[in-house]
Amino acid sequence: MNERARPETVGATLESSAFFMPFSMNRHFKKAPRLVARAEGIHYYTPQGSKLIDGTSGLWCVNAGHCRKKIVEAVQKQVAALDFAPPFQLGHPLAFEFADKLASIAPQGLSKVFFTNSGSESVDTALKLALAYHRVRGEGQRTRLIGRERGYHGVNFGGTAVGGIVANRKIFGALVAGVDHLRHTHDPARNAFARGQPKHGAEFAEDLERLCALHDPSTIAAVIVEPVACSAGVLVPPLGYLERLREICSRHGILLIFDEVITAWGRLGKPFATHHFGVVPDLITTAKGITNATVPMGAVFMKEELYQAFMQGPEKAIEMPHGYTYSAHPLACAAGLATMQVYEEEGLLTRAAELWPYWEEQAHALKNLPNVIDIRNVGLIAAIELAPREGAVGARGLDAHLKAFERGAYIRVAADTIALAPPLIIERPQIDELFGIVREALKTLA
Numbered sequence: 363m364n365e366r367a368r369p370e371t372v373g374a375t376l377e378s379s380a381f382f383m384p385f386s387m388n389r390h391f392k393k394a395p396r397l398v399a400r401a402e403g404i405h406y407y408t409p410q411g412s413k414l415i416d417g418t419s420g421l422w423c424v425n426a427g428h429c430r431k432k433i434v435e436a437v438q439k440q441v442a443a444l445d446f447a448p449p450f451q452l453g454h455p456l457a458f459e460f461a462d463k464l465a466s467i468a469p470q471g472l473s474k475v476f477f478t479n480s481g482s483e484s485v486d487t488a489l490k491l492a493l494a495y496h497r498v499r500g501e502g503q504r505t506r507l508i509g510r511e512r513g514y515h516g517v518n519f520g521g522t523a524v525g526g527i528v529a530n531r532k533i534f535g536a537l538v539a540g541v542d543h544l545r546h547t548h549d550p551a552r553n554a555f556a557r558g559q560p561k562h563g564a565e566f567a568e569d570l571e572r573l574c575a576l577h578d579p580s581t582i583a584a585v586i587v588e589p590v591a592c593s594a595g596v597l598v599p600p601l602g603y604l605e606r607l608r609e610i611c612s613r614h615g616i617l618l619i620f621d622e623v624i625t626a627w628g629r630l631g632k633p634f635a636t637h638h639f640g641v642v643p644d645l646i647t648t649a650k651g652i653t654n655a656t657v658p659m660g661a662v663f664m665k666e667e668l669y670q671a672f673m674q675g676p677e678k679a680i681e682m683p684h685g686y687t688y689s690a691h692p693l694a695c696a697a698g699l700a701t702m703q704v705y706e707e708e709g710l711l712t713r714a715a716e717l718w719p720y721w722e723e724q725a726h727a728l729k730n731l732p733n734v735i736d737i738r739n740v741g742l743i744a745a746i747e748l749a750p751r752e753g754a755v756g757a758r759g760l761d762a763h764l765k766a767f768e769r770g771a772y773i774r775v776a777a778d779t780i781a782l783a784p785p786l787i788i789e790r791p792q793i794d795e796l797f798g799i800v801r802e803a804l805k806t807l808a
């Protein structure tokens with residue numbers, strides 16, 4: 363093995379490593395790396411063997427916990443039997459079986475599934491499906507896409523364009539034409555320390571009427587929002603907000619896309635956030651927990667009538683000129699089927715509902731710690747927002763991440779907001795342990 367690649371020696375030589383790390387502070391990280399070499403259940407282990415509680419399910423994706431035997435074995439078996447099969451004009455049985463399984467769990471009516479390899483690809487696929495759907499029905503003038511400020515929809519061109527996190531957009535130029543954004547729903551002046559959905563803010567959905575008036579609704583193809591905007595600091599939709607968005611979209615013939623890349627697969631105590639909020643979109647994007655992150659995969663769910671709209675032309679024609687070499691990859695399908703089995707056997711798609719009240723209490727118990735200006739929670743998600751340091755937005759959040767790591771927890775931060783979303787298998791004493799570490803870290807923060 364190359365000396366530089368050995369986990370135990372990598373720290374010494376990392377500064378000259380070829381690895382351009384994604385979404386990372388490369389120089390800062392390589393000087394003082396934080397590495398993990400192994401994982402099991404809700405824990406990571408460093409190359410030196412220290413144990414870390416995984417406070418954010420990896421990147422909101424390892425919902426059933428790490429290295430689950432059933433999933434690992436399914437992948438091992440599959441790789442030896444069929445390593446790859448082209449998904450264009452050829453099939454393998456697991457792809458069809460997995461799509462049918464997923465459709466049986468998805469919200470009613472979202473009965474067809476298009477496979478991708480990531481959340482970003484799911485988003486760009488959903489946007490293209492929306493544009494193409496209008497086009498094949500003779501409404502090709504619907505070309506505009508509406509996202510939302512502070513939304514995160516991955517990093518491909520479409521997702522970056524409809525996304526609303528400024529730092530992720532500003533260095534990439536004009537992105538995609540014809541995109542506009544709703545205002546975000548964060549309103550700490552009225553909603554700070556809300557538990558679950560905040561009371562105030564349903565009226566923010568009226569911003570869609572403003573954009574309809576500005577552009578003419580007949581030019582708008584789709585609106586995409588995360589039911590809970592997680593990556594931008596956990597913004598829970600105000601009561602009535604999603605209902606209002608749905609109503610406006612339906613009235614104007616605009617497709618509504620819920621980006622459930624994080625919120626699907628049990629995070630809110632139901633299989634999808636769509637089930638939890640009781641508002642049904644036309645398309646849903648997913649990824650991450652669909653395979654428990656063991657093999658990369660994503661999927662877009664669509665209403666039956668969208669699929670049928672594509673099935674009207676000649677039978678010997680490709681209905682959707684879109685797809686990826688690795689769409690429905692055999693390893694991903696095997697991992698996904700085993701993942702759904704684990705979710706079902708252990709009741710993980712509804713477990714967050716049981717843990718929710720306990721989780722909420724523990725999260726809000728941090729209220730009086732120094733610098734805490736807001737705490738938000740929904741399902742098995744919590745955000746602790748810290749006041750930014752003068753002239754240094756994000757510095758306090760980074761310190762919280764580093765101090766928690768030193769104390770044995772891996773936690774995500776978005777600027778100065780700590781985001782917690784542990785694997786759904788977490789037990790109450792482990793919830794105490796996680797919040798205990800966060801508490802100790804916060805007490806020491808300047």
Ligand SMILES: Cc1ncc(COP(=O)(O)O)c(C=O)c1O
Binds near residue numbers: 515
């Ligand atoms: C809501 C949402 N959409 C899309 C993505 C992008 O997913 P990926 O990183 O798998 O491309 C993410 C990732 O966190 C996400 O949270």
